[in-house]
Amino acid sequence: MSQTQFLFSGFGGQGILFAGKFLAYKGMMEDRQVSWLPSYGPEMRGGTASCSVILSDEPVGSPIVTRPDVLVAMNLPSLDKFESAVAPGGIIFVDSTLVERKVQRTDVTTYYIPATKMAADNNLGNLANMIIVGKLLSVLGEYDADSIATTLGKVISARKANLLDVNRTALQLGADFE
Numbered sequence: 001m002s003q004t005q006f007l008f009s010g011f012g013g014q015g016i017l018f019a020g021k022f023l024a025y026k027g028m029m030e031d032r033q034v035s036w037l038p039s040y041g042p043e044m045r046g047g048t049a050s051c052s053v054i055l056s057d058e059p060v061g062s063p064i065v066t067r068p069d070v071l072v073a074m075n076l077p078s079l080d081k082f083e084s085a086v087a088p089g090g091i092i093f094v095d096s097t098l099v100e101r102k103v104q105r106t107d108v109t110t111y112y113i114p115a116t117k118m119a120a121d122n123n124l125g126n127l128a129n130m131i132i133v134g135k136l137l138s139v140l141g142e143y144d145a146d147s148i149a150t151t152l153g154k155v156i157s158a159r160k161a162n163l164l165d166v167n168r169t170a171l172q173l174g175a176d177f178e
Helices: 016-029 076-085 117-121 128-138 145-155 158-176
Strands: 002-013 033-040 050-054 068-071 091-095 109-113
Touching: 002 016, 002 076, 002 109, 016 050, 016 117, 016 145, 050 076, 068 076, 068 128, 076 091, 091 128, 109 128, 117 128, 117 158, 128 158, 145 158
Parallel strands: 002 068, 068 091, 091 109
Antiparallel strands: 002 050, 033 050
16 A cells, blocks of 8 residues: 655645645545645644645545654744654655754655745745645656646636646746755
């Protein structure tokens, strides 16, 4: 059975839930079993928000992710809180614009992406989340332009269709980042 558990975390307003939703929809479009569990509430704007996603070839028994295979940490409190939870051999993606410290663990692979700076430099507003998702998909060998276009068409409503191209650009920037 192939199953990957993801945990996206950052502060409210960084698009953590949208990033997770995008990945979950992409999994559904590829006929995978999916779980998407957002965690928000009073922390929605400014505090730590997180989102768990599970992609599997078999039914998902529980939506709870306690040992993520992949962690996306968009701010320092998120890295501090979840770094130790990542499964050995896992992957951590860090927004290095906002997180200055390095990952302490040696049993995980870490990617430092200056996503917030890249978004600002490319006039992409608050799309640092999608830049990191683009890098994540690239690293996992799951980046496919057609699949991404189809998925964006599902997660971005018709009245926000003007955001399709900028999201596609952000994903491509992340995928191309070395």
